[in-house]
Amino acid sequence: MNDKYMFISQYVHYSAVTTITHDRMLLQRVLYMTLLLLVVIYNMDAGETCTTYINGTLTLENKTTMRLNLSDSAGLNINVTDIAKRLFCNFRNYSCYIECSFFNVSDSFTKPININACVTLNEETKVSFTIENSNSSCIVVACLIKELRSLLNTKDTGMRLQDLSNIPKIKGMCLETFNRDIFILYTGVEQKAIHNVINFTNQSNIYSNEDFELSVVNVNMSTTDTVLVDVPLIYSDDPDLPMQQIGIPVEAFHKVTEAQPKVGIVKYISDEHFRISEFDIISKIIRIEVPGYDIKNLKNSLKIQFSVKTNTTYNRNFTISCQFYDDKVDYTWKSDGCLTSYSNDSFVECLCDHMTPFAVLMTYAKIDKYHWEILSIISYIGCSLSALFCAVSMLSYIVDSNARKEVSTSIHVSLSAALFLLNISFMLSEWAATLTIKEVCVFIAVTIHYSLLCCFSWMTIEALHLYLLMIRVFNIHIKHYMVKLSLFGWGVPALFVGSLLSVSLLSVNKTENFYGPSRTSLSNETQKFCWITFPTPYAINISYLILVFLFSTGILITVTRKICMMRKVDKRHKVAPCKDVLTVLGLMCLLGTTWGLAFFTIGYTNYPILYLFCIFNSTQGFYVFIWMCLIARKNRKQRPHFETKSMTDTSKLQ
DSSP states (O other), rough: OOOHHHHHHHHHHHHHHHHOOOOOOOHHHTOBBBBOOOEEEEESTTTTOOOEEEEEEOOOOOTTEEEEEEEETTEEEEEEEEEETTTEEEEEEEEEEEEEEBOOOOOOOOOOOEEEEEEEEEOOSSEEEEEEEESEEEEEOOHHHHHHHHHHHHHHTTTTTTHHHHHHHHHHHHHHGOOOOHHHHHHHHHHHHHHHHHHHOOEEEEEEEEEEEEEEEETTTTTTEEEEEEOOOOSSSSSSSSOOOOEGGGGTTTOOOSSSSSEEEEEEEEOOGGSSOOOOOOOEEEEEEOOOOOOOOOOSSSSEEEBBBOOOOOOTTTTEEEEEEETTTTTTTEEEEEEEEEOOOEEEEEEEESSSSEEEEEEOOOOHHHHHHHHHHHHHHHHHHHHHHHHHHHHHHHOOOHHHOOHHHHHHHHHHHHHHHHHHHHHHHHHHTSSOOHHHHHHHHHHHHHHHHHHHHHHHHHHHHIIIIIOOOOSOOTTHHHHHHHIIIHHHHHHHHHHHHHHHHHHHTTTOOEEEEEOSBBBSSSOOOOOOSSSHHHHHHHHHHHHHHHHHHHHHHHHHHHHHHHHHHOOOSSOOOOHHHHHHHHHHHTGGGGGGGGGGGTOOOOOHHHHHHHHHHHHHHHHHHHHHHHHHHHHTTTTTHHHHHHHHHHHHOO
């Protein structure tokens, strides 16, 4: 049976299903049962040799459930359960995808049917067989990344009309195996299948499968302004709500060469492949397609009506946004070219200047473009200033032999080195993201992550050292003190980052690339930069920062109390209160407690906190340099006494 007639027979079945209630839909699927409702993806040659025979039964358990069990003496077992809404497959302890050619089962099918099948391909992760006394051939593919990629590429290069129903079954049966790369590949193959059906259709029709409803509409070009198209219904739609409509400006079809243009409207029931980014989608996803044409930059916008979740709670920290899914470059949701207008609590109207998948999203209120540009300028100026003074601190340390004898100075310079590395790599991140050599961006991203964790480590060491000098004071003797501090300050971050980088490099399918070009979720700006691309390292960063912040804050509070106590006890040497305040502020920058400002921006946009965060942390290297200069100046004034005390402290710690 050729593609055209096979697809027509399936369409007749789908059309009947869309005209009945959901309960009858389940029953109808069994009564019109085709074995697994699938069609062959690989053409079996008639001359293939049978290597193994397997036997089994096809059983109808109830009105909505069918089971297929096949096995042989060598341990090959294939178990398939066909429930009206879901297909389950298992073979060799793998979840699997199975696809078979057309195989009729009688409406009066009540007893188990014995099946004999000839295995024509028997591999560890793939099996194909033909059912005797029928024209049905099947293939079983294990739900593994490599096999799924091969399967989807096969679909893409040899697209058939019936793949409109087959492709969603791949996702349905192997969803737990899907990762970001497979989702992206799947989205492109699904779009090609939709285009294939739209091109095949000569008149307006509706096609259904388990993932979406596709409405193909012939456009009436006699309309002077806007073409109104109904969005297809899905079984979960509220029948009391008015029909959703899309207003498509006629100018969208001016470049279409066909006498009567066609447009496809897709409404998704299952949309997991569009949820690969952390966005809260509060409407059904609607896709608009004109095969062969990239419709964009429309002067008159598309008007799309969405029904949204009525139980969604809105507050000032969130915003409702009409967005489109970028399925060509970044594979994420964006708001470019879309405007949002609110009709009422249940409907949102979107105005967009192009054709893609659209949805209404609930997003955090993001930093607007004006403030984002100012914050970027502050960050770059601050990082430049910080990197310069960190370099001066390191050079001074190298040429000053007395400074190298001081443990405190060595710790300050180590922190300066980590900050220098962080500032330089941060300023290169946007430039590296524009390069075609991806490895450069990965290197910069790894450097940023490593230097950031090193900064956190040396801030912790600063707090520990301050505690030992000001609180413990006596009875301190730590052998190889600076060596141990260096192992912690440089070694622990290397362990974390090295582990993540090893996973990325050793990943067989390159599915866990933790580093590379990325985009910020804090703003609508689309500028790429080199940073973390996977959620796991974020958890490490946040956990590490929380520990550093809590430890440093505890030490800062303890030291501040010590300063206040010393002020009360030693009344002979009165110190201006402002000097004590400046000392505490200096310690805050030295110990990195200013990084804790990030916790006050979680969940909402607080511009004063964001500005303080950028100013204090981008210029931290400058503050460390000033602190070292002030300490050095004080040491020169009290040289005889200071040298004795400092050498005593150092000898205690070495």
